[in-house]
Amino acid sequence: MSQRDLIAEIRAAPPAAPAPLRERVRAIAATGPDEAPAERRSPLLQRFSGHRLLRAAVPAAIAAAAAVVLSLVFTRGHGTTRSADSASAVAPKLAPSRTAGAAPSAESAAPEAAPLSATLAVQVATSAKVAAAAHRAELIATSLGGTATSVRIDTGARSGSATIVLHVPPGRAREALTRLVRLGTVTSEQASAQGGNGTVRFSVSTPR
Amino acid sequence: MTFEDAAERHLDDVYGYLSWFTGDASLAEDLAAETFERALRLWHRFDPVRGSARTWLCQLARTVALDHFRSERRRTRRERLVAPPERFDEAFGEGLAPDLEAALAHLSADEREVVALRVLLDLDAASAASVLGISPTNCTTRLSRALKKLEEELNVAA
Numbered sequence: 001m002s003q004r005d006l007i008a009e010i011r012a013a014p015p016a017a018p019a020p021l022r023e024r025v026r027a028i029a030a031t032g033p034d035e036a037p038a039e040r041r042s043p044l045l046q047r048f049s050g051h052r053l054l055r056a057a058v059p060a061a062i063a064a065a066a067a068v069v070l071s072l073v074f075t076r077g078h079g080t081t082r083s084a085d086s087a088s089a090v091a092p093k094l095a096p097s098r099t100a101g102a103a104p105s106a107e108s109a110a111p112e113a114a115p116l117s118a119t120l121a122v123q124v125a126t127s128a129k130v131a132a133a134a135h136r137a138e139l140i141a142t143s144l145g146g147t148a149t150s151v152r153i154d155t156g157a158r159s160g161s162a163t164i165v166l167h168v169p170p171g172r173a174r175e176a177l178t179r180l181v182r183l184g185t186v187t188s189e190q191a192s193a194q195g196g197n198g199t200v201r202f203s204v205s206t207p208r
Numbered sequence: 209m210t211f212e213d214a215a216e217r218h219l220d221d222v223y224g225y226l227s228w229f230t231g232d233a234s235l236a237e238d239l240a241a242e243t244f245e246r247a248l249r250l251w252h253r254f255d256p257v258r259g260s261a262r263t264w265l266c267q268l269a270r271t272v273a274l275d276h277f278r279s280e281r282r283r284t285r286r287e288r289l290v291a292p293p294e295r296f297d298e299a300f301g302e303g304l305a306p307d308l309e310a311a312l313a314h315l316s317a318d319e320r321e322v323v324a325l326r327v328l329l330d331l332d333a334a335s336a337a338s339v340l341g342i343s344p345t346n347c348t349t350r351l352s353r354a355l356k357k358l359e360e361e362l363n364v365a366a
Contacts, residue, residue: 001362003355010327017223022236029215064349128220138225139249182252 022110031132116173116196121203122184127160133204134162140179141166146198161205170198211251214261217243219331221262222269228324229273229317237321239276243269263335271340311361319354320365 001009009205017025081174131153146168153162170177177191180202222243224234225274237286247254247268254264312320325336326347 001359001366006355006358006362008329009305009308010323011330014220014228015224015233015236017219018237019242021240022219022225024241025215025219027246028248029212030239031248077267115257120347124316 020178027128027156031129031136052133074193116170116177116191116193117199118173118189118191118205119201119206120177120179120186120190121188122181122206123187124204125206126185127155127158129162129184130162130204130206131157134164136183137164137166137202137204141200144168144172144176146176148171159206159208161203163201166193166200166202168198168200170196173198173200175198176200209256209261211248214265215247218262218265219244224264224328225321225324226269226273228312228328229270229321231317231320233314235276239269239273242276245274246272259335259338262329262345263331263339266329266331266339272297272320288315307365308358311358311365313352314361318350319357322347322350323354323358327355 122133123185124130134151134153138151141148143156146166148164148166150165153159154166155162173196174191177189177200184202184204188205219240222242223236226239226243231237232285243265247265250268254261259332261265312323315323322336322340325331325339326333333347334346335352337344340347342350
């Protein structure tokens, strides 16, 4: 048998996924995000992905560091000082609250400086998706080094709801929120830095 | 493309690749499901500019399979058990000729997966190489060696 025949024979019998596997994967996919990853990415990031972004960022970082060093040397020479307040003034501020289906802002992807506590409610289409979203919320907490301290799921044939209290390391609450908002359509979201301890109260429900 | 579209369109490819890579249809089934679970969690990282969804899913499938084999090796070492021999019955697709199936069983996992990616899934050299983490030249060499070996096995059998 020649290699050409061999290739033709292999291509003639591609393995097809068995029906139970197909069902399993469809169930997994049904809990998934509806939007394409490219739609979530900014045009700038799409243009400068991976190494290209790195190549642009490294010289920019070096230039910025040099500028800071030069400005420090310059200000010391003139006897002026920088107060801690001026540094905190440029630190990103936390949004106190957002409601009614607001899309996740770019802020929520930024690394947080202060511990955070948050409440987030999302809506999904079916009761099956409620259970799946609750399960994924637990996975998100675990993957960030936290736990789900309380899980309450109440699903019927057509509607359902679930409430999960997640505890994540205080510095990772914002990251948890960024991932949780992808589990459904956000109906309300509140984040507070005051007395924040990394607790995220996540609820998911079907439309009434 | 949504995740659901990608899963629907490329499930056969991922399953086919894993069947050939592992040489075990039922293991390939579990690993394929695990691949899509992991893909769902990592979907936000998929960048269509850097490669197709099919290539990305195959890369993920390979990582899942390698993780599985690593943990299996640890488990068998811990339990001091001899690893069961690889099974090849109905592993490569039901319509395959028995002599070709027997010849495939003589290929190494590395050789089987390059044939799966380049011939079965018809990926180009660059995409297959990125799945395997090798250079396109290396990928082409590996494919040529695997096909030659298959051809020889079939001629011996004939």
